[in-house]
Amino acid sequence: MNSVLKALALKSPGDMARLGVILALFGLILFGALRYENFLSQYNILSFLRYNSMFALIALGMAFVIMTGGIDLSVGGTAAMASVVAALLSPYHWAAGLFGGIAAGLAVGALNGFTVTVMRIQPFIATLATMLAAYGTGLLLAGNQSVSVSYDSGFTAIGQDDFLGFPIPAWIALLVYVAGWLVLERLPVGRHVLAIGDGEATAALMGLKVRRTLAAVYVGSGALAGLAGVILASQFGAGQPTEGVGWELFAIASVVVGGTLLTGGSGSVGATLAGALLLAMVFNILNFENGLGWISLSAYWQSVIRGGFLLIVVVLQARLMSRRTGEERV
Amino acid sequence: ELPKLAQKETYKVGFAQTESNNPWRIAQTNSMKAEAEKLGHQLVYTDAAGSAAKQVADVNSMIAQGVDLIFLAPREEKPLIPAVMAAKKAGIPVILLDRSVDPSLAKAGEDYVTFIGSDFIEEGKRIAEWLVKNANGKSKIIELEGTTGSSPANDRKKGFDETIKAAGGFEIVASQSGDFARDKGRQVAEALLQAHPDADIVYAHNDEMAIGAIAAIEAAGKVPGKDVLVLSIDGGKEAVQAVIDGKIAAVVECNPRFGPKAFETMLRYAKGEKIDPMVINEDKFYDSSNAAAELANAY
Amino acid sequence: MTTIETQATAGTVPSGKRFFTLAGRYGTVAAFLALILFNVVFTPNFLSLQTLNVNLTQVATIVIVAIGMTLVIATGGIDLSVGSLMAIGGALAPMIFMGTLFPVSSMPVAVALAFVLPVVATGLLGLFNGLLVTRFAIQPIIATLVLFIAGRGIAQVMTNGNLQVFRNEGFQFIALGRVAGIPAQVILMIAIAAIAWAGIRYTVFGRQVIAVGGNEKAARLTGIPVHRVKLLVYMISGALAGVAGLIVVARNSASDANLVGLGMELDAIAAVAVGGTLLTGGRANIVGTVIGALVIQLVRYTLLANGVPDAAALIVKAALILLAVFIQQRAGKS
């Protein structure tokens, strides 16, 4: 066992947890494929990817924030507000909707960056406040109701069309993840993000530009939430000021299930994606389970099962991590 | 055009529910489940937990599972269009329940079979019309809105406010959201009654908030029904009982018992009958004149 | 040991620093007084006993939950499950005295049980949170996220999602009763706050809570039973959430598992933060938390009473939270 792990170059406890989540994802897919017909149908796979690309995007932004030891609770509100902005701008040009939405997210991210690095308010509280503000702004802009996007400017293609047989949102998420991997693993700033998560004061003494890097990470998270909002508006044909509730918790859970510690200083882009897909898969499986007709699960049981699943995953993760650290010590 | 529904003994039907965090939704779900069970259909039930986006994903997973027909209780008018269109493309007929989708983007008889439901604007209008007739000199209104941004809140406000304005002589002194919840409704009512002691009418967008408001009125040392008229929408048993007790002045029913009508419509469609673009679920109206008699029938 | 930010602020603008020191020490209090002044001037009918009554009864549940939260946060944790635990506590109580759970022979006994059992149950669920945090070394946000998601589901499954409507004078005394003219829930709130305040200040347990949050490793090496302290803290938080759940359902004569305590975790955390307890642990300011909760309540009341639309109210609330925490923090540092 040990030599196998060595061969896989699994050095840190985090690596082990990351391997765990990927195995769990495949396990769940296998379970679904064997248990339900049509689970691996093209239709299910593509609509799954189209829908969950939004969550994958916010999870990536969240992963970077968490790697610095912070947290971003505002992503759901930001996405909702950005979807409204995108919808309002979509009649002018599809690009106006796209970039307008991203810019809206960016603005919230910048506000987060400001409150965290300049006002020095703890990320949890700072982003909790901006979450409220983002929802408020979205509702005000939208006049308390969904805003229809323009179907003429080509804006809906972003969320609804395919490219080379794959949904465009899935392409976007894929590209963003590749970029995210590059930033984290191959660019100095990625290393700086991790070092800051290891200890802000230390990082500053080592000559890192802590504030600038932190601000950039929050802006990035905001921009990705904005992008998710654009996809939301485009895919469902409306800017939705009340959407996005609980997205932040989904994203945080994805990151953690992906083996990233909330204390910062470590993290993986690939495992975050696996974590997001794993959690999303649970919804999909529950829907199929209902369709099987054996048991008609009520919505309440669904949340109990989801909570239970999260419990199992994180307990296993924690076991893996501690077993591995144990070995390290011995 | 519209996908056809083959005639079969029993069907595998999907029911995409919006949420189940209030008694009304629960009654609706139970009604659907009970009727499906009675008729022997297999019901694929999903709950979107208040998210229009998730509801679309739910419908997609029903399509992937190959259901025969989908009952959709759309959370919102616009964002559910993609779900309706996807089902149509997959050859699965859709029947909308209790809320409709944007008529400029999808049409009954073309994109979906029909819309069975209630008209939220109409509900607001009906309660307002009753008030105009029965105000007895009362005129200052506190409005407890539903969840900000939700369509029943928007529509019940619209129907009510417009009718009241047209009638003249009334003033809405405060209008705030109580989230369709009893506790929140009570807290908001407490604050508003305190700030506007002259208010003598409370219009709540649902029963839960109305009952919360009654507690607030009593706590403020006033008598509901005498000092302050309480108006509500939904018409559940507890509210109808309150009408009998004189605490709620009037309530418009918004009937959640969709099951029978929904499955009846489905079978008629399968037989090839022509279905009207809109099937109205009959809503009652309760005030002191009929509440006692109707209590047994309230949901 | 070296906090860079300290230095950045210290010694730049002495007069500004003094302002922040003052504003911070009395900042939350000042904000509170400013809010009251604003209301006296602008809010119709503000100066009345009933206003006080409304605000105190409404803030009671936030305060009670926020005190548990303060303790958890002092150990460097966080408890997202409080809202769901409120729902469970609130769902259990009526099931007990209405006899849904087991037959009731004597009402007084049933009512007594309806007070005790739900609180014990939520306390045990809090203990479960604590176990996840200690034995399984799961990070608090995630550990309590499990019950945040599943807990409400459990309450809904127990009640099948249905509303439980009841009338029970004995049980509802906790929310409707008055002692010497003061609402029972307000007395309960004050009592819990006072015990927590004294506990943090004067007891070994209180000091250990702070030490665990300040440096867990060092705390263990001085013989502090770190795990036990944490377990207890999560248990207290759970039990207090249960108490708050009882108050809410008693007040409404109805228990709605879907909505009781919804969003309470955010209110409680905001109260703690506005009250000046850092989320990083190692501190617990109970008085601050109480005032923080009062500020949040008063902001809510002010916005409602002055007819600020909901959407705009969200933005105002956000700005006020940021401002309050900012002033607190600046002062805490200099």
Place this chain on the structure above:
Amino acid sequence: MLLSMQGICKSFNGIPALRSASLEVGEAEVMALVGQNGAGKSTLIKILTGAYRRDEGAIVFAGEDVSFSMPAESQARGIATIYQEINLAPQRSVAENIYLSREPRRFGLIDRAAMREGAAAVLRAFNLEIDVDQPVAGFSAATRQMVAIARAVTQKARLVIMDEPTSSLDEREVGILFDTIRTLKRGGVSVVFIGHRLEELYRVCDRVTIMRDGKTVTTAAMADMPKLALVRHMLGKELAAFEAIAKDADEGAQRPVRLSVRNAGAGVRVRDVSLTVREGEISGLAGLLGSGRTETANLIFGADRLQRGEIRYNGEARAYRQPADAIADGIGLVAEDRKVDGIIPDMSIRENMTLALLPKLARAGIVDRARQDEIVERYITALAIKCTSPDQPIKELSGGNQQKVLLGRWLCTDPKLLIVDEPTRGIDIGAKSEILRLLRRLADEGLGVLMISSELEELLAAADRVTVLSDGTSVAVLPRKKLSEAALFAAMAHQVE
């Protein structure tokens, strides 16, 4: 003149830490900076690098007025700093830590191979063969210190500042460091060297600047400043000679054994350790870095679990599962790394000092404040802790004073066995002999002391007997009579070759 700092003032919360301090460093000069704990050395350095902002004063570096607002700026201008608390990112690898903020790049991407090879090469020059891909957290304090030094010297700086770089190094490593300093000097680089071990200063420094109470007292050529004069300047008074306070172990041979460890082992760091501590003696534990001393202490204290062998306390077999058990038996441990294992930064001196005693200070769970105050006052006076009040947060104290508070934490529990791991690390020479004398006095009253130290001088002066560890194994026990620097070296080098 490369650097000139004049009239630097700095207050924390209105309490002055620096009152008009100055420091001048010439080109290619090694400047010693000395002073008692809390004299303001580290603060002066942090003001120079931009970690702190000064209240008053002027800094000229390389001919220009400068005012750095963050360390990144001073680093960019050619000032490399090793801070007193080793500042590395614990979860990042050794290589990344060495190159953080100036990673070698190719096409804008990090050149990982170059980084790895470069890091390995510098460390090899330091005689350190380690896997540079491992996170630094797994390495000993000494290795981390060497990594920090490597990071500083590879920065191609004009001025390298070292704040107590040798406090966790052994003799051999100190030698390597001093060679490095000489090489730097030959290359025209200047060095500011802060340290408490005076003889080290005489080995490498050209000049010395002495600080006292936030002021610069004097600056002189090292050669012109005899040790006694230096200490007099530091303390502002004469120092009683550093007398030998150890006793002959034979004298106490009949005393009851307080602690006996037989063939104890756990994991790979502690393989086979045997040692004895008698009532009323100071038993030393020596060894090279990484020889397993700290881990042995943790094992005895119950912070780690014993896997092999046995530990007897007062004759009874013990296997503590957690420190609380050991504490209940009357054992205390002053940990090696006070930042990580010792202080609760935000708590006051009072709280920090009485933390271990708390349960005993309480009746029905409520702390007896009067007794608490009395005890804290007593130890603040006894240990000469420099603070504004017992309510001051411990994080505001200088390193040495923090150490004294931690010592007080255990002394006030009235322990029967006290394990002190590097008890005088970072403590100035005045306080150092105070602490040793205090330990001796307590031993005379019956306390058993197990003293881990990397300073041979200290062991020679204070220990009644020394057990030597090498590679997790106890290789020798040297009684007082046979104790000498040479003997210790010989034993420590055993198996290490």
